[in-house]
Amino acid sequence: RKERILFLKLDQYFRSYLSNESIAFTNQQKNQFLD
Known part of the structure; x- marks a missing residue:
């Protein structure tokens, strides 16, 4: 079924x-902490 494959691809992408x-976000937090 095409819909299922499309859904799986969207899920993976998301x-x-x-x-x-x-x-x-965590990298940004680390950088702020180090500054």
């Missing part, structure tokens, strides 16, 4: 986006 966002 998860990687969220993890990248959280990584960027």
